Amino acid sequence: MKKGLLIFFMMILGFSFLQPLLSSADNTKKVYVIPIHKEVEKGLHAFLERAISDAEENNAELIVFDIDTPGGLVTAAGDIGQLLDGVETKTVAFVNNHALSAGAFISLHADEIYMVPNGQIGSAAVIDQAGNAADKKAQSYWLSAMKSAAESNGRDPQVALAMADESVVIEELGIEKGELLTLGSKEAKQVGYSEGTVANLDELYETLGVDKSSVVNVEETFAEKLARFITNPVVVPILLSLASLGLIVELYSPGFGIAGSIGLISLVLFFYGHLVAGLAGYETIILFIIGVALIVAEFFLPGGIAGGLGIGAILASIMLAGGDVVQMGISLLIALLIAVATMIIFVKVFGKKMKFFNKIILKDSTSTESGYVSNINRLELVGKEGVTKTPLRPSGTVIVDDERIDAVTEGGFIKAGERVKIVKVEGSRIVVRDIS
Structure with missing residues (x-):
C-alpha cells in the first residue's frame, strides 16, 4: 500500500516538472x-x-x-x-x-x-x-x-x-x-x-x-458589417429620409400600411447600427421610446405640450445616437428637407397620375360642394307651432308634432307649458317665439 502511494506521488511530481514544457510547446x-x-x-x-x-x-x-x-x-x-x-x-x-x-x-x-x-x-x-x-x-x-x-x-x-x-x-x-x-x-x-x-x-x-x-x-461578423454600412455618412441621411418620408405619408394614409412600416424599419435599423457600433447607448433608445409615448399621449391630452416634448425627445435621441451631434444635426436636416420636398412633388406633380399613390393617400374631403354637411338644416320647421317642454333660459326643449326639439328663444325667458312658434332655423340652431 505504501509502495503504491509512493509511486503515485512520484508520478504527480514528474508531471508537475513536465507541465511547463508541455505548456510552452502548445x-x-x-x-x-x-x-x-x-x-x-x-x-x-x-x-x-x-x-x-x-x-x-x-x-x-x-x-x-x-x-x-x-x-x-x-x-x-x-x-x-x-x-x-x-x-x-x-x-x-x-x-x-x-x-x-x-x-x-x-x-x-x-x-x-x-x-x-x-x-x-x-x-x-x-x-x-x-x-x-x-x-x-x-x-x-x-x-x-x-x-x-x-x-x-x-x-x-x-x-x-x-x-x-x-x-x-x-x-x-x-x-x-x-x-x-x-x-x-x-x-x-x-x-x-x-x-x-x-x-x-x-x-x-x-x-x-x-x-x-x-x-x-x-x-x-454580420452585425459588424451591417453596423459599418448603416453608420456610413452617406447611408445615415438616406435612412433618416426614408423614416421621415414613410411616417409623413402614413399620416395621410388610412390605417397603418407599407409607408409606416418602411419608416419604422428605417428607424430600427438606424438605432441598431449605431448601438452595435458602440455610438448609441440604451439611454438614447429609452429617450426615443419616451418621445413616441408623448406623441401618442398628445391624442388624449389638450394643449399640444406633450406632442412638442415628444418630437423634441425623438430628435434629441437621433442626434445623440450618432455620436457627433453637429454631423447628425446636418443629416437630420437633410432628411427632413428631402422628405418634405418629396411629399410636395408627389402631391403636386404626380398625385393625380400615380394610381398607387392615390390608393395609399387619403384625399377625400367632406366639403359642402361634395354634398357633405355637418348638421341637417331643417328649414321645414319654420312656421310650425309647439309647446315648451322645459323652461327656455334661453335654451330648452319644445314639443312640435310630438317630436322633442332643442330650441332657443329670441333672447327672453319662456316658462314650461307655453305655446311657441319656430321663427328661424340656422343649422342646428332653432329659434322660437312665445305666442301664448
Whole structure:
C-alpha cells in the first residue's frame, strides 16, 4: 500500500516538472491579421476594438492591419488612432493597395509599415461632406494629428504634413506648392515611411519570420458589417429620409400600411447600427421610446405640450445616437428637407397620375360642394307651432308634432307649458317665439 502511494506521488511530481514544457510547446504565439477595408466610418472603430481585444487576450505576438481604404471620416480616424496608440502588442500596417486620407493616418499609428509594389499612401487633406476644404479649425486639428502620428513612431513629420497640406513643399520628392503628397512604395521606403515592399501577405509573413500556422485571420461578423454600412455618412441621411418620408405619408394614409412600416424599419435599423457600433447607448433608445409615448399621449391630452416634448425627445435621441451631434444635426436636416420636398412633388406633380399613390393617400374631403354637411338644416320647421317642454333660459326643449326639439328663444325667458312658434332655423340652431 505504501509502495503504491509512493509511486503515485512520484508520478504527480514528474508531471508537475513536465507541465511547463508541455505548456510552452502548445502555447504558440499567435499573429492576428485584422482587415481595414472600404471607407473608414464609426462602425469600423467598434470592430477594431473587438478584434484588438481578442488579440491581446490571447497574448498575440503581432497584429497586422491589412489596409485598403480610400479614407473616410476624420472623427472616426481620430478615435481609431487613439485606439492603436493604446495597443501594447507590436503592430504592422500592411498597405495592400491604398491607404489614403484617413487610411494614411491609421497607418502612421502602426509600429511598422509594409506596402505592396503598387501601393499608395497619402493624399490626406481633410474635406467636408460637400467635398470642399474644411474650415481652418478642422484643418488645424488634422495637421496636428498627422504630425503627432508620424512623430510617435519616429517618422519625418514634414512628410505627413505634405500629405495633408498642399502648401508644404518637399523638393527632393518633387512636391510643389498646391500639391498633396501621395507616396508610392519606393518613395515611402526612401523617406522612411515603409520598412519594405512585399507582394502579398504570405511574403510579409516570410519577411517578419511568422509561422503561417500561427496566423489568425479576424473576420467581421454580420452585425459588424451591417453596423459599418448603416453608420456610413452617406447611408445615415438616406435612412433618416426614408423614416421621415414613410411616417409623413402614413399620416395621410388610412390605417397603418407599407409607408409606416418602411419608416419604422428605417428607424430600427438606424438605432441598431449605431448601438452595435458602440455610438448609441440604451439611454438614447429609452429617450426615443419616451418621445413616441408623448406623441401618442398628445391624442388624449389638450394643449399640444406633450406632442412638442415628444418630437423634441425623438430628435434629441437621433442626434445623440450618432455620436457627433453637429454631423447628425446636418443629416437630420437633410432628411427632413428631402422628405418634405418629396411629399410636395408627389402631391403636386404626380398625385393625380400615380394610381398607387392615390390608393395609399387619403384625399377625400367632406366639403359642402361634395354634398357633405355637418348638421341637417331643417328649414321645414319654420312656421310650425309647439309647446315648451322645459323652461327656455334661453335654451330648452319644445314639443312640435310630438317630436322633442332643442330650441332657443329670441333672447327672453319662456316658462314650461307655453305655446311657441319656430321663427328661424340656422343649422342646428332653432329659434322660437312665445305666442301664448
